[in-house]
Amino acid sequence: MAFENSAENIRLLTFFVNGEQYCADISTVTDIIKIPPITFVPKLPDFIRGVINLRGKVVPVGDIAMRFGMEPEDYDDHSCVIVFSIRGTSAGLIVKRVGDVIDVTQQQIAPNVSQTSFISDIVTTEEGTFLKKINLSEIAEA
Amino acid sequence: MAKFDEGMESMLDTYIFEENQLLEQLDEILMRTEKADSILPDDIAEIFRIMHTIKGSSSMMGLANMQKLSHAVEDLFSILRDKPDTPYDKQTLFNLVFDASDSLKNEIDVITDDSLELTDFTQQIARIRAYADVMKNADTVADEPLETESIFIDGESDEILALCVKYTESCLMPSVRAMILLRSLGNVCEVTRTIPADLDADNANDIIAKNGLYIKLICDDKDAVLNTAKNAMNVETAFWYENKSQPAPVAPKAEEKISIPQEQPQPEEKSQPAQTAPKKDSKSADKSSIISVKLSKLDALLDLVSEIVITESTVTSSPDLKGFEGRLEQFNTAARNLKKLTDELQDVVMSIRMVPVSTAFSKMSRVVRDMNQKLQKNVELKFVGEDTEVDKSVVDILNDPLMHLVRNAVDHGIEEPAERERKGKTEKPTVTLRAENVSGEVVITVEDNGAGMDHNKILEKAKRKGLLRKAENEYTKQEALSLIMRAGFSTNENVTEYSGRGVGMDVVKQNIEKVGGKLVVESDLGVGSRFVIKIPLSLSITDVMQVSVGATDLSIPIASVKEIFKLKPETLVRDTEGTELVMIRGRCYPVIRLSEYFAIEGETDNLEDGIMIFCEDDHMRACLFADKLIGEQQIVVKPFSPLLTQYNITESGLSGCSILADGSITLITDVKTIISNIFED
Numbered sequence: 001m002a003f004e005n006s007a008e009n010i011r012l013l014t015f016f017v018n019g020e021q022y023c024a025d026i027s028t029v030t031d032i033i034k035i036p037p038i039t040f041v042p043k044l045p046d047f048i049r050g051v052i053n054l055r056g057k058v059v060p061v062g063d064i065a066m067r068f069g070m071e072p073e074d075y076d077d078h079s080c081v082i083v084f085s086i087r088g089t090s091a092g093l094i095v096k097r098v099g100d101v102i103d104v105t106q107q108q109i110a111p112n113v114s115q116t117s118f119i120s121d122i123v124t125t126e127e128g129t130f131l132k133k134i135n136l137s138e139i140a141e142a
Numbered sequence: 143m144a145k146f147d148e149g150m151e152s153m154l155d156t157y158i159f160e161e162n163q164l165l166e167q168l169d170e171i172l173m174r175t176e177k178a179d180s181i182l183p184d185d186i187a188e189i190f191r192i193m194h195t196i197k198g199s200s201s202m203m204g205l206a207n208m209q210k211l212s213h214a215v216e217d218l219f220s221i222l223r224d225k226p227d228t229p230y231d232k233q234t235l236f237n238l239v240f241d242a243s244d245s246l247k248n249e250i251d252v253i254t255d256d257s258l259e260l261t262d263f264t265q266q267i268a269r270i271r272a273y274a275d276v277m278k279n280a281d282t283v284a285d286e287p288l289e290t291e292s293i294f295i296d297g298e299s300d301e302i303l304a305l306c307v308k309y310t311e312s313c314l315m316p317s318v319r320a321m322i323l324l325r326s327l328g329n330v331c332e333v334t335r336t337i338p339a340d341l342d343a344d345n346a347n348d349i350i351a352k353n354g355l356y357i358k359l360i361c362d363d364k365d366a367v368l369n370t371a372k373n374a375m376n377v378e379t380a381f382w383y384e385n386k387s388q389p390a391p392v393a394p395k396a397e398e399k400i401s402i403p404q405e406q407p408q409p410e411e412k413s414q415p416a417q418t419a420p421k422k423d424s425k426s427a428d429k430s431s432i433i434s435v436k437l438s439k440l441d442a443l444l445d446l447v448s449e450i451v452i453t454e455s456t457v458t459s460s461p462d463l464k465g466f467e468g469r470l471e472q473f474n475t476a477a478r479n480l481k482k483l484t485d486e487l488q489d490v491v492m493s494i495r496m497v498p499v500s501t502a503f504s505k506m507s508r509v510v511r512d513m514n515q516k517l518q519k520n521v522e523l524k525f526v527g528e529d530t531e532v533d534k535s536v537v538d539i540l541n542d543p544l545m546h547l548v549r550n551a552v553d554h555g556i557e558e559p560a561e562r563e564r565k566g567k568t569e570k571p572t573v574t575l576r577a578e579n580v581s582g583e584v585v586i587t588v589e590d591n592g593a594g595m596d597h598n599k600i601l602e603k604a605k606r607k608g609l610l611r612k613a614e615n616e617y618t619k620q621e622a623l624s625l626i627m628r629a630g631f632s633t634n635e636n637v638t639e640y641s642g643r644g645v646g647m648d649v650v651k652q653n654i655e656k657v658g659g660k661l662v663v664e665s666d667l668g669v670g671s672r673f674v675i676k677i678p679l680s681l682s683i684t685d686v687m688q689v690s691v692g693a694t695d696l697s698i699p700i701a702s703v704k705e706i707f708k709l710k711p712e713t714l715v716r717d718t719e720g721t722e723l724v725m726i727r728g729r730c731y732p733v734i735r736l737s738e739y740f741a742i743e744g745e746t747d748n749l750e751d752g753i754m755i756f757c758e759d760d761h762m763r764a765c766l767f768a769d770k771l772i773g774e775q776q777i778v779v780k781p782f783s784p785l786l787t788q789y790n791i792t793e794s795g796l797s798g799c800s801i802l803a804d805g806s807i808t809l810i811t812d813v814k815t816i817i818s819n820i821f822e823d
Contacts, residue, residue: 039807040694042740043794044786051786051799051807056449058799058807060786089783142788 008106012123014099014131015082017065018073021099023123023131024082030090031083032098035075052092054083061092067139068118084136091140109133150203157203158250159434164192165247166504172243173507176236183226189239190219196246201315202322208249209314211263214270215242221277230277238270240512301360302334304383305371308354313376316350317341323374324357330370331361356383437534440495447484447491448778454484455803495535499577499586500528502540506548506575513552519559521552521571530577532584536677539657540586543650547588547673548573550647555592555671565668567591586675595665597622604631611761623663627651660701684779686800688808689753689768691736692743695808696768697777697800702759702813706771709749722749724765726756734820735767736811739795745769759814762821766813777802779810795819 012023013032031054038050038061047066051058061081066072073079073096081092102125109121121133150157171188175181181189193216200208218238221228245263252258307323309316320341324333337356338349361367364382371380458477463470503525510523532540556562556571569591576587597619604610604625610617617625625631629648651661659677678684686697687706713725714733722733733754737744746752746769755766777800782791795816799809 037806039799039809040742041786041791041796041799041809042694042742043791043796044789048786048789051783053801053805053807056445056452056801058780058783058801060783087784089785091783091785140785 009103010106010109012102012104012131012133013082014102015064015080015095016097016099017068017095018070021129021131022119023102023133024084024136025133026101028084028086028136029082030085031081033081033083034077035079035081035094049094052081054090054092057090059083059090059092061094062139064093064095064139067093082136084140086137086140091136093136093139153203154253155436157199158254160199161196161246161250164196165243165250168192168239168243169508170504172236172239173511176232176511180232181222183223186219186222186226190216190223193219198315198318202318204314205249205253205260206314207260207263208246211242211245211267211270214267214274215239218270218274218277221274228277234273238273241266242270302358303361303364305357305359305367305380306354306383307357307371307374307380308378309350309376310378311351313351315347316355316376317343317346319374319376320346320350320355323355323371323377326370326374327357327359327367330363330366331359334358334360440491440534444491444495447488451484451488452801452803452805454480456805459803492533493531495533496531497534497537498529498531499537499540499584500525502537502544503528503575503577505541506544509545509548510552510573513549517552519552519556519571521556521573523548524572524574526574526576527578528575530579530584532577532677536584536657539653539659539677540675543654543661543675544575544586544588546647546650547675548575551588551590551592551671551673555590555594557593561593580676583676583678586677587672588675589670589672591670594667594669594671595623595626595663596667597665600625604628607631620664623665626663627661684777684810686775686777686808686810687755688772688775689736689755689766690770690772691740691768692745694740694742695772695806696736696740697775697808697810698755698757698766698813699810700774702757704756704758704763706753706755709752709754711750714749724754724756726765731756731763731765732820733765733767734816737767737769739816739820757813757817759817762814762817764813764817764820766811766816775802777808777810 011026013026013029014021014023016022033054036052036054038052040050041048041060048060048062051060053059063072075094075096079094079096080098081094082098083090083092085091104123104125108124110124111121112119118134118139119132120135120138123131123133125131168189171185171192175185193212197209197212197216200212215238218235222230245261245266249261252260307320309319313319320336324336324341327333335358337358338346340346357371359367368380368382371377374380458481463473507523510521513519514521551573556573557565557567559571562571572591574587574589576585576589578585597617601610601614601617601622604622605614609625609628609631627647627650629646631646631648654661654675654677657677659675662674662676663671664674665671685700687700687703688695688697690696709724715723715725715730717723723730724733733749735744736742737747744752749767752767752769753771755768757764757766779798779800781787781798782796792812793815795812797810797812797815799807801807
């Protein structure tokens with residue numbers, strides 16, 4: 001269910017990490033699922049929580065808060081795993097809450113020049129609030 | 143720079159596949175005919191056809207060097223085909239063709255390897271051409287007069303137009319481009335004939351290059367035809383050729399008449415098509431019942447089927463059914479049928495991937511043939527059970543080890559002819575390749591009737607090289623022979639062309655063990671040696687022992703489990719550094735606590751409460767300590783996602799994972815890596 005982005009319009013999935021709203025390009029997102037049982041895999045960085053069985057595929061899942069260097073959140077029944085494809089395989093990110101899907105234009109996106117964090121751009125919404133945009137594939141790469 | 147023409151990438155896979163098949167076919171014919179006294183006309187025609195096809199497809203890909211080389215060989219055989227009584231030196235001819243076949247094979251690897259440049263075959267081509275000249279001169283016959291054909295025939299309808307197409311000079315084989323063009327023209331017009339008429343003929347290229355290609359056609363939309371022609375690959379110009387009483391300047395009178403390819407009615411030749419015709423028919427009938435499928439598609443299918451099998455058992459053993467009070471008769475019948483069908487489906491899919499080992503074996507004929515030429519040992523290669531079917535991936539893995547073992551057998555195993563005579567060995571020097579299915583394993587044996595190995599000498603040498611791990615007199619014969627598979631052991635001091643090039647038996651062994659196989663050496667001094675390779679039928683399915691450590695489920699491949707036991711306190715020893723050792727039959731082995739190694743919280747720290755798994759992998763032994771034994775299971779191994787392997791997870795002792803029937807995931811441990819990690823620390 002990948003959405004096509006035109007050159008002008010970009011569809012973003014928003015989600016919350018530690019109360020703050022982030023967003024990411026939805027085009028690589030394949031699933032948003034409730035947190036399934038996670039099998040712990042030893043000898044990996046802490047933020048990788050383990051692997052899940054997604055329709056017969058073994059998909060690694062990471063904790064986005066821990067990836068950002070924050071404390072893991074208390075996840076509940078409404079928390080989700082955002083599954084996206086990268087380099088031909090899948091990966092999942094655990095988030096506390098998934099928000100709306102929004103459409104923005106290229107003009108609303110301002111790149112983050114500092115490049116010291118995972119935040120690639122800052123998106124100004126129609127309401128005038130700022131959203132931190134992340135690049136999902138960057139999160140998954142070591 | 144791209145090695146082949148742009149726009150041909152999509153054809154590359156097919157090209158390589160076909161080329162490999164053709165070259166294998168060629169080798170087969172060559173091997174067969176080399177033993178015979180003379181090459182039969184059928185075989186000459188077949189070799190010619192193979193070279194012709196390779197030439198054609200190579201030029202389509204824009205691979206000039208391969209095209210020219212195959213062209214040279216093709217010419218060589220066209221001489222023989224046209225005049226079967228041409229005298230020739232068979233050995234020279236065969237060596238030339240074998241060399242060319244090897245060069246082409248190498249080149250196919252070069253194409254796909256970006257780090258390598260295309261090879262220049264100029265010298266090799268010159269050698270072949272030179273010999274072709276020798277053959278020609280031996281039987282010089284005047285060129286036969288060529289029949290001619292004009293572009294406009296009297297009485298031909300005016301509706302039939304003539305399209306003239308000229309190809310650029312750089313175009314390697316205009317006739318191939320012409321065929322492609324004709325195919326695309328088929329969409330917009332009806333082609334009645336072409337000049338030259340036979341685009342497949344030997345001289346078609348020259349004619350087209352010189353005069354251009356004339357296509358006689360009927361069409362409604364002249365512009366569409368012209369555009370199609372102009373946009374075709376390598377086309378310089380294309381225009382309508384008008385029927386004028388005077389020849390147009392583009393086609394001067396002399397060239398208006400175009401030579402037609404030789405279909406010279408030679409009596410000997412006429413009988414030939416009659417002979418080959420039925421054979422070809424049966425071949426094409428064979429071919430139509432076989433299709434080639436990309437391995438990746440089969441892999442995807444196999445994956446899918448494995449998932450269906452798992453899903454089927456999750457459905458039929460769903461926990462929701464347990465609390466259900468009503469009658470389930472219908473459901474149970476349907477579930478049983480479903481299970482039967484899915485099992486069958488799995489069997490069929492597995493069988494699709496099965497190929498006879500003969501594909502790996504037949505390559506060895508070539509190896510032995512080449513070595514016989516060089517070493518003059520006259521070794522015979524025998525096949526037993528080459529019809530045995532194994533998974534395609536197994537065959538691919540077998541290629542290298544087999545090559546190595548066969549080379550070793552011929553080079554070191556079989557004695558020099560004089561030596562054999564001195565020993566009174568009258569039987570022919572033989573290397574036997576044997577394949578058989580033994581309880582879920584494929585057993586491949588490479589056996590020679592050569593000198594055999596002296597285990598005492600091996601022990602001596604291993605001692606010199608410091609490879610012994612226990613007292614010399616404690617080694618059994620079998621253990622001594624196994625020493626040759628240790629890294630750093632090479633029995634032959636002299637490096638020859640065929641062995642001792644740095645890739646030793648240890649690498650062969652490693653490669654086989656990597657896929658869950660085993661290599662065993664047996665040898666009788668003076669009688670011969672036997673190398674036995676045992677490989678599981680299918681690589682994706684493994685037997686494992688499942689254990690639990692805390693909440694984590696770990697699987698240990700059964701192949702490396704020697705025994706499982708509960709620790710008796712009196713067998714536990716601690717050395718000065720506090721390392722725990724277990725005494726098993728008079729020997730001490732280190733204990734590796736899996737909970738500690740993987741930094742998982744285990745249920746118990748007390749060695750007596752948990753379970754000990756005594757493992758051996760590649761001569762490294764240790765006792766792994768886990769909480770509980772869950773059981774034995776067959777699993778489908780899935781490699782870790784590249785997103786996890788980037789964190790060196792395989793180097794830390796986990797080789798992959800697998801989804802169990804209940805949908806949970808188990809991690810597969812790599813005992814060898816775990817033990818060596820501990821020892822190195």
